[in-house]
Amino acid sequence: MATQWAELYSNRIQRMQSSAIREILKITQRPDIISFAGGLPAPELFPTQEIIDASQRALEQHGIMALQYGLTEGFTPLREMIVEHMQRTGVNCGINNILITSGSQQALDLIGKIFIDPGDKVIVEQPTYLGALQAWDVYDAEYITVPTDDDGMLIDGLEKVLQSHQAKFIYAMPTFQNPMGISTSSSRRREIVRLAGHYNTPIVEDDPYGQLRYEGEAELPLIGIDAQMRNENKEQIVSGNVIYLSTFSKTLCPGFRVAWVTAPEDVIFRMVQAKQGSDLHTSTFSQVVAYETARDGFVEKHVKEIRRVYHERRDLMLGLLEELFPPGVTWTHPKGGLFLWIRLPEGMNSTELLEKAVEQKVAFVPGSPFYPCGGGENTMRINFSNATPEQIEEGVKRLAAVIKEAMQSR
Ligand SMILES: Cc1ncc(COP(=O)(O)O)c(C=O)c1O
Incomplete structure (x- = not known):
């Protein structure tokens, strides 16, 4: 039958x-x-020749290591490069705060896997990224929405929601949000971080577009503001309140499927365990080629x-x-x-x-x-x-x- x-x-x-x-x-x-x-990024901007050269170097210089199973946490030189990048954006983290994921999409899934029990509440911007909803629907998340204007989440709206719901986390895209393209001002960013701390609710900050700015001054990501505020209070940076996601999809090419999470060590440890059940690790070859392409300031x-x-x-x-x-x-x-x-x-x-x-x-x-x-x-x-x-x-x-x-x- x-x-x-x-x-x-x-x-x-x-x-x-x-x-x-x-x-x-x-x-x-x-x-x-x-x-x-x-x-989709513009395909004519993919650095194809650099990737061909990087693929050759990956095999010549990293040999069979580029073709072998690797650490779940990710290729160490790539993680070190990301630590430097994060430090340049004001986040003082170490290699144990970095996990390489198969796209930020996988990071969203792993976050769902380790945090969301059926019926758990997640605070999201209205509108929010469809891919995050797809990732968390299967874990039976309940969404509480915060209204937005052209400057991001409304602070009153966020505070109201935080007062009335104990959510697992706030999902925020303060920089060139998907779908609206809007960016949150620095004063609102500080308010979001302050409120999240005050109401004891962590933030998942999704930042695939931060480097694609066409006008205005770069803003600190929420994770950087959280670190700054903790520093003012002399607290440990890496024990912060923000899980930060970013990706090479929009700065190199999405086909690599190479992205990263920056988070407190304990969260990284749990995400590593969750990732082992998903794919053991992100493609070693992709990571090595991404590293060889991105290194020496190419990105x-x-x-x-x-x-x-x-x-x-x-x-x-x-x-x-x-x-x-x-x-x-x-x-x-x-x-x-x-x-x-x-x-x-x-x-x-x-x-x-x-x-x-x-x-x-x-x-x-x-x-x-x-x-x-x-x-x-x-x-x-x-x-x-x-x-x-x-x-x-x-x-x-x-x-x-x-x-x-x-x-x-x-
Ligand atoms: C807000 C947001 N998060 C995550 C992703 C997924 O990115 P990746 O290609 O790294 O999986 C996207 C892709 O468009 C996105 O817009």
Whole structure:
């Protein structure tokens, strides 16, 4: 008798759904569609020649070690390089505070695995990163949302939530948030860290885009502010209140699947145990090649070029939105990152609009899936890093026409 697989699946996977939107977005992979939907870097910026050279060095200089099983914690020279990077951003950590993960996406999963029991509360920004919700739904997390404006989480909203719920942690993306592209001011950052400490609730800070800034001064990440405040109080930095995630996906290439966590040693120890059950360790070869590519300051040089190109694309897109989008539609003005966030007039539905947009061969991500407690039907996320300038011009024209038509026929 054929196995009835559907009867065997665990309760845990009942919340795992592939949404209708994902099905529509599959169509957007067709080459004739201009897609602003993904969060993909521009492929022409991948440092392909440097990676070819680095792969050769990985094999010649690191030999079979690059092909062998490795430490779960990660390739030691890569972790040392990350310690230096963290120190440059104001975080005084050591190698035992660093774990290499297979993308930040895996770090989100490991965090779910070690912290979330069914029904545990997680405080998230509204809207928040869909991939985090996907990672934590299977652990049966309950989400408490904090409203945001174009400057990040509303501090009153956060305090209210912290007063009324004992959550496991606050999930925050203070720098060029996905999906809105917004960044939190330094005064609000300090307030978030202060409140988290006051209400004894740790922070998971997800920072894949921090290096992709196109204007303004760099802000300290929350983990750096936490360290600073502890220093003022003469406390140990590494016993801090923040778990920090970052990745090479947007500064080198996502195909490496190499990212890292910076956290107190005890948390790293537990994440290592959880990771052993997932994949033993992140691909040794990928880590060694990422290290050989990134070393000697290459990332810092390379991100200058990424910033230049994305800055131009962001400006182009913002200019076209201003010129072509009808009155009543508003959007964020991100100072970095890959996305901007569009708000259609109340009552409009961006999921319905996506179908019409795909008919006109342009795509975006509707906003509602980024709202775990419902809402956001009139919002959408637009990526500006992946399409070429010509595609951006044509795609925004098509999108503006679709939106105008939908507004007229209301
Ligand atoms: C906020 C956020 N976190 C995590 C990730 C996953 O990154 P990685 O490619 O390192 O898994 C992304 C990717 O887009 C992201 O936007």
